Structure formats: C-alpha cells, structure tokens
Amino acid sequence: MTDAAQRFTLLYDQHHPRVLAYALTRASRPVAEEVASGTFLVAWERLEELPTPELPWLLAVARNLLRKHYAKAGQQEATVASLAARAAEPSAGDVAQAVVERATMLAALASLPAGDQEALTLVAWHGLTAGEAATVVGCSRAAFFVRLHRARRRLRAAIEGAAAPTRASPYDPAHQARPSGRNGRDHQLQASTPAKER
C-alpha cells in the first residue's frame, strides 16, 4: 500500500463513523451511506490539500453532497429534528420520564428554523467547537457564535412553552419531513467540495 493509501485508510477509519453519523441526521441510511462514500472520494481526490483538523472539512463536503442530493431529487431537505423524531422511537427499556423529556426536547428543536437546528446539533450532537462548526456551514467563527446564541435562546423559549398541550408531538406525522432518498431506480450524488475550497 502506498503512503497516500495508508494515510487515506487511516483518515477513513478515524472519521467515517462521524461523517456517517452526521449524514444520518440529515438523510435516510441508504442516502447517508452514499454521501459518506462520496465525501471520502472527494477527500481522496484532495488528499494533499486536506486541512487540519480534517473532520470539519469532511462534514462540510458531506453537507454539500446532501444539499445537492435533495436539490437533484427535487425534495425539501429533511431537518435534523424530523429525522431525530423518527430515530428516537422509545424502546421497552426506556424510563417514562426520559422518554417524555426527549420528546419535549425534540419537539422544541423541531419548532425551530432549520438553520437553528443545524447550529445547535453541530455543537451538541456532533461535538464540534464553534470554530469547527463555522467551517462546516461556511461562515466566520463570529457569525456562527451569533447564530448559535440566537438558536439557543429560541430553543430555551420553545422548551419553556412546550408544556402547552396544543404543541405537536415530534411523533406527529405532520412534523416529519417527506421521505428522502432514492426513488428506487436512479439515485445519483454529485460529489463536490465545500464552496470555500473551490
């Protein structure tokens, strides 16, 4: 194996689970897997130019691929919260209180604009710093801070109003995005680099 192949394999082993996990918060599993594959294909093509740390750059590529996928499929992008609501079906072992708290939080998250959901989950779920998350969404660190601050404020307000019985449950089908992914026949992804990398 060449040095480049060894380096790439290491990169893949280190980051693929997190890239796939990120894609799964934005798309169905078949699409997410193809997006993760496409992301590492781009990384291989740009191996000599990868910044350090690599993860924010990889997530930015994955984010672009997801956008192109939805644009090509003519579908509205699935939001983090809508997919989380589907992924968070309670299991038999879950404590009732925890189920309620999670449902409340996801309902609050679902009530926010997609940009807020993205900013919040990049930090809270994907463990990125504000600077790394700024790389993913393609803005300055300062701009991301402002966005995150506002998103947190709106989330808190949404949680505080969540006790109202009229608020929809995250399991309400109306809160779920349209099914995403392939149409069963042609599923195409355009691999691309983050706009700022071009």
Next chain:
Amino acid sequence: MNGNSEVMEALAAAKPAAFEPTAHPDEALRARDLAMILALPAGTKDGAGRSPHRAFPGRRRLVAGLVALAAAAAVLAADPVLRHDPRPAPAAGTPTTATGAQPADARGFLLAVAERAVRLPSPSGAYRYELVRSSQIQTFGTGGKMGRGPAYTVELSQVTRYWTGASHLRAVTVREAPRFLTPKDRANWRKAGAPGLTLGAPPAKLKQLPPNLTVNDYRGNDVTFTVGYESLTLGQVKRLPADPSRLAARLRAAIRPAPTKQMLFAAAADVLGAPVRPEVRAAAFKVMAGVDGAMLLGKRAVPGGRTGTGVAFRERKDADRVYVVDAATADLLAVEYIARNPARIGVRVPPGTAIQADLTLESGWVDKPGQQP
C-alpha cells in the same frame, strides 16, 4: 432550564442513539469504499478543481463493436501490435486441448477454454461481482465534430462496480479525472476554455457534466445486456441457446445491421459479459473459435495487474481489437482497441496504443450487492 450550557446539555442528552457514531466503520461499507476509492489515483482533480467523472449510461455494455471508432471492413496486413507481443511459451493456466497439446492458434485456444468453461465449479453466491474500468483516449480540437483548436489529447475513464443477481443489477460508477497525455495537452485544453470532459460525450460546459458518483439499481426487465446491436433483458439472456450453431444464428440476428465476422466475434464476446449458464459460455467460446481471422497473441498483461491470453481480431486497416481471456476461469478480462495507425483514426498517440479499453479488474461471487469477494 435557565443557562445556555444547561440547554445544550439537555439537547445532547436527547440525541437519539441511532445518531451516535459507531466505534469503527461498518466492515462491509469500509471494504466497498476503500476498494472503490483506492482504485483511483490520488489527487485526481483537474485544473478546474473538479473531477469530471461520468455517470454510467444505465445499461450494461461490454464493449464489442459499439465504439464509434469501430467500423469499416477488416483488412489483414502487417501487424505492429503483434510485434509488441511476441508469442511466449504458454502461461501457467493455459489450457490444453483434448489431446493434451498446447493450443497453437486462436481457434485451438478458444475451444480449450470452452471445454474448461463447463467444468468450472458452480457459483458460490447470489450475485456476480465485477469491477470494470472503461477508458478512451481522444484528441479534441482538431476541427469538425472534435471542436476547434488548439488540439489536445486526453484519456477519459470511469470505474464501475457491478453486482448482477437473478433479477437485479446494481452499478456504482465513479468517473475518473481526465488524464492529459502531456503537459502541452493540458495547456491546450486550458486555452480551449477548459471545457468539461466526460467519457462518451463531446467537451461541454462544466455545469452540464453528469455526477461523478452514480448508483443505479435495475430490476426485472430493466436489467439489460448489450449483445451485438441488441439490448437483451435478463429473460432473453437466459434463453440464449447452448448449442453453438443456434447461438451463432441468434448472434447473427443481433448483428444484422453489420453482419461481419468481426461483429460476430464481438457479439459472442458480449455473451461472456452476461449472466449465462456455463454451457452458453462454452457455446460463445465455440462461436468465437469458429470465426476465421482471430490471432493468438499468447500471454498478455492487463493494466491493473491481471494476466490472460490475448486473442486479436483485425477490425479495420488501422486498428485491432484484442480480447484477453483468463484461461483458468474462462473470464473475459479485457477488450482493448489498439490503434495501428492512430493518425488515420484521428487520435494523436503512438502506433500500438490502446485507445479504448474495458478492463475487468476484479470479479467473483458474493451474497449481496455491496459486498466484495
């Protein structure tokens, strides 16, 4: 819940377990991705910062007489290509004839492979897996259909993984970045406006390029295989006769627009790319053996590392088509179109260059699409 950090902690706690990254990549995905990606050269972006790969056209095509370059009548003449490949001693795995002798000509070799084809063990999985690299070298900017100058020569290619099952075909195609033959070719391409380049299409605006990673799933009658000039469904493929005479008659019908012996040979080679019974594969080799004009080249390395036995067919005065067969597995490893007189074909490469090729780099049987042997 008052503090910002408290909100973020509560949000983190609400993260569904399904979104947690696994400790290690999924093994099957990892094997698929690494095999697909590492098959490409690293750092393959072109000067425009893009990797203009091409979408698979959607139908299985195993070369043969379908390249636009191929046409005209065959004329046998002196052969610079064969001089590049002096006939060596038979390679390991070269079959013997029924009498135990090494085949001395293409006919004997192909008949021996036909015998071998029916003795091979049964498939060990539900899907036939193949990794195929298709490429073509073209010179653009020479006027007419090739566009205005300055002229540049470039190899365009794509890599496709096929999983072929009883009623399902998955094709995952990655377009490779264009490879300019010299720095001057790249410079001329830039002077021409750096148009987007993709296999099987004229230079285009970058926006018009198809995706560089394409996944196509075909089922039932949507799964087709090109044999001669026909697209056969899986059902039609399964009904191909195992009797060599009847198969030859069926293939003649499939090449009716250009019923030359070269096309008959090529159509029989097409059958080897389809999921047919061993008896039909054997019949296809027998049809090939029955066509006059094939020449045995001996051991021949296929780009990518595999080695087989070459059989050449003079397709026209200026070019040969070379079929590389793995005698041990009765697989068709490669079909290459070799330019004997590239200038007359309109491609600026040295004589003897393979200007079009379909290479089967890997093959085997697996249980599910996505797996690799």
